[in-house]
Amino acid sequence: MSKNSKRYSKESRLIHGEMKTSVWDYSHNVVPPLSSNSTFRLDSSERGSMGFEEYANNKNNKPIYIYDRLEEPTTMMLEQRLAEAEGGDQALTFASGMAAISTTLLALIKSGQRIITHHILYGCTDSLLRDSFADLKIDVTRVNMCNIKEIQKNITKETRIIYLETPLNPTLEMMDIPSISSIVKKENAKRDGGNKIYLIVDNTFMTPWGQRPIHHGADIVVHSLTKAIGGYGTDTAGAAIVPNEIYSKLQIKRKDFGGMLSSRSAWSILTYGIPTLPLRVKKQQESAKKIAEYLESHPKVKNVKWPGLRSFKGQKIAKKQMQDPEGNFFPGFMIYFEIKSNKQNIGSKFVNFIAKNSYSITLAVSLGNIKTLIECPFSMTHSVIPEEEKLENNLDQNGIRLSVGLESPEDLKKDLEAAFSSI
Ligand SMILES: Cc1ncc(COP(=O)(O)O)c(C=O)c1O
Secondary structure: OHHHHHHOOHHHHHHHOOOEOOOOEOOOOOOOOOOOOOEOOOOOHHHHHHHHHHHHOOOOOOOOOOEOOOOOHHHHHHHHHHHHHHOOOEEEEEOOHHHHHHHHHHHHOOOOOEEEEEOOOOHHHHHHHHHHHHHOOOEEEEEOOOOHHHHHHHOOOOEEEEEEEOOOOOOOOOOOHHHHHHHHHHHHHOOOHHHOOEEEEEOOOOHHHHOOHHHHOOOEEEEEOOOOOOOOOOOOOEEEEEOHHHHHHHHHHHHHHOOOOOHHHHHHHHHHHHHHHHHHHHHHHHHHHHHHHHHHOOOOEEEEEOOOOOOOOOHHHHHHHOEOOOOOEOOOOEEEEEEOOOOOOHHHHHHHHHHHHOOOEEEOOOOOOOOEEEEOOOOOOOOOOOHHHHHHOOOOOOEEEEEOOOOOHHHHHHHHHHHHHOO
């Protein structure tokens, strides 16, 4: 079966993956079994010592399993599926999106070196860079990453990482991955390999179904699998999809920091999340279109950001890089909108009404869930970012983030309309 699998579509390959490789043989299973061992039986101390030696030297083509925190078959199976979905060399899974992001960054940067990123980022990534990285004397330079010239201007010999989210959480602003990548490639051509700059893209909002940054020139993709890839809201998990050259380095950091993913969570993402990803996000996007159009025509809405709307500012870039594996434009299932009002608390009034009265919309952080989730990023997920920085970068007090789920869009409109009537 696996012999010819490469000629099948991404959709089918996300369902089947590879049931037999040099690392596992599940060719007699329909669903891969869940391996759950904190430690593995070794036949001899020599085999144990060979296992450690091979692990340290990245010879895990046919791994000798030693201990769950180092590597184990169920998580490796999920990693293989993720690497293929993103079009990268290899993937590593982690206990959360934040474990993936922090471990990846710390594997690539040291005190005195520089990360260039945007003014706004997902709140915990922002806080990691603002607090912990400042303590480690890692310079975090924030620029408007929608403006390529600003990135170029701020690259110094200390720069090692360019980190971005596109579309940006929560305002969906676009950053041009191919153009940023070409700046990085030009700069790297002048440097030796040990000093190269890595372009890292957080692809959580899009999933590999809707955008594959490595194809557009990114070096590394990070994910919160807690979101649309997991899909059902049952597991917290993260991943980094990386080139072969840094796999081993990152694997060792994961072993030492200890943020590996539990095989039980890996199994459920592999069994439920990954195979249903295309089905879910296609339907979510279809509904998002209807909701975005409804919001855009609503008299109480100041503006709506959804990359599929004609009014969307970065649509040219969006069309270039946000595509499903068949090449169709994939504007996604995330919507950001602002309520028209001079009152600063109108956004929270709106979501509070939803929390108390809605059946189809849930007030909760997270996104990409089968259930539609709503929140106020200014005071919730992005609360750590200084107020002036948010206001200067299009993140408004009355801005609302909506992650469209699988409910009937008519029901979602019904619940939104009731909330609009309440303000
Ligand atoms: C874009 C983005 N990246 C990373 C994360 C962190 O993921 P996790 O909550 O799985 O640690 C989140 C969480 O909301 C997110 O929205």
